[in-house]
Amino acid sequence: MDKSHMPTAFTSHHHWYSSILDSLNSPNPTSLEEYKSTSSFVYTYNHVLHGFSASLSPEEYETLRKSPGFVSAYVDRNATLDTTHTPEFLSLNPSTGLWPASNYGEDVIIGVIDSGVWPESESFKDDGMNTKVPAKWKGICQAGEGFNSSMCNSKLIGVRYFNNDIIAANPGINLRMNSARDTVGHGTHTASTAAGNYVSDASYFGYGKGTARGIAPRARVAVYKVNWDEGRYASDVLAGIDQAIADGVDVISISLGFDGVPLYEDPIAIASFAAMEKDVVVSTSAGNAGPLPRTLHNGIPWVLTAAAGTIDRSFAGSLTLGDDQIIPGWTLFPANAIIKSSPLVYNKSISACNSSELLYEVLDGVVICEPVGSIYDQIDHISTSNVAGAILISNDTKLFELGEVPCPCLVISPEDAAAVIKYAEASPIPLATITFRKTKISTKPAPAVAYYSSRGPSPSYPGVLKPDIMAPGSLVLAAWIPYESTAQIGPNVYLSSDYNLISGTSMSCPHVSGVVALLKGAHPKWSAAAIRSAVITSANPLDNSLNPIRDNGKKYQLASPLAMGAGHIDPNRALDPGLIYDATPKDYINLLCSMKLNKTQLLAIIRSDSYDCSNPSSDLNYPSFIALYNQTRMPGEVLVQKFQRTVTNVGDEVATYKATVNAPKGSAVRVSPNTLVFKRKYEMQSYTLTIKSRSWDKKPDISYGELVWVQEKGKHVVRSPIVVSPNIPHGNVAL
CATH class of the missing domain: 2.60.40.2310 (Immunoglobulin-like)
Incomplete structure (x- = not known):
């Protein structure tokens, strides 16, 4: 709505909107159908846009369009989610660089727009935190089902939840958890990645064991639940960002996006413009639709868009043959198991490992599976057989980036496989011993662009290079919700864990959010554009072998900026970038003016018709x-x-x-x-x-x-x- 049209008789824009909706409703509904069609509020927005969301019939919508002050309306949309060692991988050091310069992000507030939080997680305890919450904080700890206001503290300083639209869109729906409590895990994971407190002995069933902590471990966390088991809607996302701005957050971290929409219909583009005007930095995920080009979302000129990369950490096991050869391998089998001196079976009739019936013929042996067909199909067949274990031969980057190994399997390279097969064929009694739960760090080369990471150019505005930056995204260890399955053994055994390894640009985004919070702490007067510039121009285009970063989605060829942006994020260099490219809200308005948007489309983003389009510029x-x-x-x-x-x-x-x-x-x-x-x-x-x-x-x-x-x-x-x-x-x- 155009607020300049609000009649003086109304004391607030909310009253004005209410009056408009009241005028659409039948004063005396005569039937149940007419009663059900009565228009009703979902949200009024104060910061991200001037307007409201409501349930309307087609007839009511047509009437609303003729109301004074009407600018535009859009049908609600569904959002897409994008899913211990990374601070060391990013060279964050307690003695020098960005951590001590920012005091670990102390008193910077990160607003996480996601699926809620599990407040009892050790990552959100407030040990070591300054108990005095920053005076700028205006938020609350909203109570709800299974969540009371005492569950917030000096680390988790506030929570809110937004589900008006999911309820309006699904009358009579029974929400699984009507509060900010996380029942998905995604929000808990992203929040703890950005700013989780120190937690010793965290691991994923023994893998990656160490001290977990967020990138900005002394920053404050405010969580806004907009993603629900039952769905996620644009109106709820807008409401969450609107409230985060009002509450006084410094950084907004949002690991979700809307596909195939122009800027003037994209809730994140609209909301983040208002955030940018207040120098709130918005960090977003690029999406998981790679490796094809022009598949990213959040390609918005005024936000940071994060691509995902691999980490210099590998989860391993080892194969020891009967002749004492030791072969390294990769695995994430979630058990402290040992397969000791078991018969090693290499049989051409079953080596494809694509038939559970044939695998049943192997009694308590370790079968060698040749690289035939899908390795995931092989894992499924092995999981439902009675073999003691399996040796899989593969260089499948998808498996190494996504994990999930429910069978006692070890993945070895085709190069190492030759020696294993030779031994199995030559030895009269071939034997194999497999051990699990090993973690290797400083593996090379790393990072590489994750195969799934969405690529540019930006469909919504290709004139600005997107993504901006790459950050750790594959198999990131962070807090999770208990009592939900995080791993599986065979077809029927499900395991839970307080910490989980998951992959996606959803994981790279909070890494960037944490770095941004640290930069906010070190340079509190820098604009959102200045911080984004520092992150981009200081990025590293080389991996840890000092060679150009490669692309796992392009058969290990050199990575393009359309896949990785400027390169891998380098927090310590971003602290002192030398030069910055700054931008003002007026610069973004000039850009929007150059796009030849009509008045309605411009108003949707800028929220005021006082803008000046006399100097449009796409540059x-x-x-x-x-x-x-x-x-x-x-x-x-x-x-x-x-x-x-x-x-x-x-x-x-x-x-x-x-x-x-x-x-x-x-x-x-x-x-x-x-x-x-x-x-x-x-x-x-x-x-x-x-x-x-x-x-x-x-x-x-x-x-x-x-x-x-x-x-x-x-x-x-x-x-x-x-x-x-x-x-x-x-x-x-x-x-």
């Missing part, structure tokens, strides 16, 4: 570059695209930076000027980057490079990825 001051061309370009046609950028010196008082360019293949890149001289801190300098690329054939191709500003005689290196890409239709062309 946002963003710390990355993407040049898009039409796929129908003729051979030899030249694309020329110019980008104007302004950087602010937040490093040394006096500094000189020189530009180094690695141009995308087939393109020429010019930077003018190529030297920036700063005489004082917070001084701003501008430059122009021009990309010229020639189309040699009609086949769509993607190339990428980088612009690096290197400080002379200084420590700062400020890197921005460059992409030249066709404007790819959804799901077309592998990256």
